[in-house]
Amino acid sequence: MSKGTLKQILLLTDGCSNDGGDPAAIAALAREENIMVNVIGVLEEGSLNEEAYDEIEKIATAGGGISQVVYMKQLAKTVQMVTRQAMTQTLQGVVNKELSQILGREQEWDDLSPEKRGEVMEVVDDLGERVDFEVVILVDASASMRNKLRTVQEALVDLSISMDSRGGSNYYTLLTFPGKRNDTDIIKGWTSGITGLSGLFDKISVGGITPTGPAIQAAIQQFQSRKRRSMISYGEDEYELEERGS
Numbered sequence: 001m002s003k004g005t006l007k008q009i010l011l012l013t014d015g016c017s018n019d020g021g022d023p024a025a026i027a028a029l030a031r032e033e034n035i036m037v038n039v040i041g042v043l044e045e046g047s048l049n050e051e052a053y054d055e056i057e058k059i060a061t062a063g064g065g066i067s068q069v070v071y072m073k074q075l076a077k078t079v080q081m082v083t084r085q086a087m088t089q090t091l092q093g094v095v096n097k098e099l100s101q102i103l104g105r106e107q108e109w110d111d112l113s114p115e116k117r118g119e120v121m122e123v124v125d126d127l128g129e130r131v132d133f134e135v136v137i138l139v140d141a142s143a144s145m146r147n148k149l150r151t152v153q154e155a156l157v158d159l160s161i162s163m164d165s166r167g168g169s170n171y172y173t174l175l176t177f178p179g180k181r182n183d184t185d186i187i188k189g190w191t192s193g194i195t196g197l198s199g200l201f202d203k204i205s206v207g208g209i210t211p212t213g214p215a216i217q218a219a220i221q222q223f224q225s226r227k228r229r230s231m232i233s234y235g236e237d238e239y240e241l242e243e244r245g246s
Contacts, residue, residue, distance in 0.1 A: 005132040006090055007035045009219045010083065011059065012152055013140035014042045016052045017212035020183065023055065026216040027063030035223060037063025037216065038086050040078060042140075042148050043071050059212070072148055076155040080162050083135070091131065092121075132169045134226070136219040137194070138184075141176040142210045153201040160194040173222055174200070177215035178208040184218040190226055 009030060017023045027037040039060045041052060053069055060067035066086050070078045112120070139145075139152055156174075163170045172194045179185035187200050 005134060006087055007033075007223055008065070008083065008086060008133075008135045009035060009037045009063070009138055009216060010079070010135055011037065011039045011138045011140075011212070011216070012042055012079075013039070013056070013145075013210070013212065014044075014052070014148060015049065015140065015142060015144055015210055016055050017210050019178075019209040020211040020214035023213040023216055024058040024062040026213045026220075027059045027065075030216060030220050031062065031064040033220060033223065035063075035220060036065040036086055036090055038065040038082050039063075039067045040075070040082060041067070041069035042075060042145070042152065043069060044148075055212075059216075063216075072151045075151050076158045079155040079159050083159060083163070087131070087133070088125075129166050130168045132171075133163065133166075134171045134223065135173075136222050137172060137174045138215055138219050139174065139176045139187075139204075140210060140212070141204050141206050142178065143207045146206045149201055149204060149206065153197050157195050157197055164193065171226075173226075175215065175218060175222070176204055177218075178211055180205055182218075183211045183214035186222075190222075 009027075030037050037059060039056045041056045056069060057067045066082050066089070068078050068082050137156060139149070141149070145152075160170070160172070169192065171190050171192055172188070173186065173190045174188040174194065174197070175184045176187055177184045185205075187204065188194065188197070
């Protein structure tokens with residue numbers, strides 16, 4: 001089985017969108033482009049906004065991804081867990097789709113013996129180590145995130161180090177929202193590593209509204225522009241993983 005490319009948007013936020021329409025609807029558009037949207041809600045100890053929690057869950061569901069709400073001290077571990085879990089979920093969906101083509105529609109995952117399921121998961125684990133990985137990291141830089149950005153930075157560095165242990169290629173780009181003049185600012189263009197973030201995070205302008213929907217749209221456009229550049233550079237040999245089961 002060819003390894004393909006897995007695409008994710010990783011949204012880190014602590015509040016509700018208040019500009020630019022329904023972010024869940026935009027996340028659904030990402031899913032149509034085979035881009036999974038994962039959302040991590042970053043809270044301070046003892047705080048819980050039910051409206052924000054509901055929005056976080058709706059965005060991830062619409063985007064075919066995973067949502068998690070955590071306190072800052074748990075963030076680094078959670079970023080890695082959500083990213084890995086979403087990768088496994090995507091790959092299992094791809095493998096299951098190929099299995100249904102081989103076995104026929106009358107035989108589903110639940111019909112497989114425990115031994116066969118174990119073999120399938122071995123394939124998923126192997127693909128998880130070899131698949132190429134592209135992620136747009138989307139960081140809420142509204143005023144309420146001011147005291148959380150240092151923790152977000154540390155969590156992203158830990159993610160990069162963890163993902164570097166895989167055999168597949170990793171590519172990241174970092175966007176913050178709201179931007180100074182647009183809905184988002186590109187803090188770091190596409191790169192194979194994000195360990196050198198400290199100076200970049202110090203330059204982030206914090207404050208303003210929370211245009212989560214337009215920010216997700218900007219993230220989708222980052223994948224589209226990268227794909228166009230790749231096709232120009234390498235011809236038409238690149239391909240993507242097909243839509244996965246959620």
